[in-house]
Amino acid sequence: MPPSSAHVPRRHAPRALIVATGNPGKLVEFRTLLADLPFDIRSLGELGIASPEETGASFLENALLKARHAAAAVAELRGAPSPGCAAIADDSGLEVDALGGAPGIFSARFAGPGADDAANNAKLRSALAGVPAEQRRARYRCVLAFVAGADDTAPLIAEGTWKGRILDAPRGSGGFGYDPYFWLSDLGVTVAQLDLDEKNRLSHRGMAMRALRDLLTARERSEQEPAGDGPSPGQGGGGG
Numbered sequence: 001m002p003p004s005s006a007h008v009p010r011r012h013a014p015r016a017l018i019v020a021t022g023n024p025g026k027l028v029e030f031r032t033l034l035a036d037l038p039f040d041i042r043s044l045g046e047l048g049i050a051s052p053e054e055t056g057a058s059f060l061e062n063a064l065l066k067a068r069h070a071a072a073a074v075a076e077l078r079g080a081p082s083p084g085c086a087a088i089a090d091d092s093g094l095e096v097d098a099l100g101g102a103p104g105i106f107s108a109r110f111a112g113p114g115a116d117d118a119a120n121n122a123k124l125r126s127a128l129a130g131v132p133a134e135q136r137r138a139r140y141r142c143v144l145a146f147v148a149g150a151d152d153t154a155p156l157i158a159e160g161t162w163k164g165r166i167l168d169a170p171r172g173s174g175g176f177g178y179d180p181y182f183w184l185s186d187l188g189v190t191v192a193q194l195d196l197d198e199k200n201r202l203s204h205r206g207m208a209m210r211a212l213r214d215l216l217t218a219r220e221r222s223e224q225e226p227a228g229d230g231p232s233p234g235q236g237g238g239g240g
Helices: 024-033 057-079 102-108 115-129 196-202 204-224
Strands: 016-017 039-043 084-096 137-147 156-166 182-184
Touching: 016 024, 016 057, 024 039, 024 204, 039 084, 057 084, 057 137, 057 156, 057 196, 057 204, 084 102, 102 182, 137 204, 156 204, 196 204
Parallel strands: 016 039, 016 084
Antiparallel strands: 084 137, 137 156, 156 182
């Protein structure tokens, strides 16, 4: 069930929001997590726009790169003036302690450019061959970036992490990526064995999205409030 909208201010009509992904699994998660916010959500994949090369050196750099690319590409597609429409992007991946934090930002292409989930998981199994269970600690990490347009100088940033360990054989058929191998010891299941609502509640992306929702809600509210005339008498205007 999507988060409560009790405190979410709404506009009269939803605004376009582009999710910078061609991954249908991620798009489903984004639509579920943002269901009650005032956005008409589309993805780059739905619009036939290719994702950019991820040249950043961190999850944050890649998330911002993808969000700005999406906003600019959709503006060009629609012939809209700069800065274009709002966009949101995540850069997320798997960090395995025994592999020095790899695959990290290369999670989607661990087995090489264009690699699919099966190839990436096969390389992960190979890299961890012989590593005992207690040394297979890992975490999923997600960094989200929201830009109001390609030139947004104050993007909203949120992050979440989810701890687990890596199995040597898959369990479950849900999710995507490394989910069948990511074991949640406290629940006794892999991520691929969770239903979507439970995954969204617990996941790194769910954590980051809830933090970003708070930031978006605050921005929406501030944009709808009338401008004031400055601090009232007796109110300070500076920090402390």
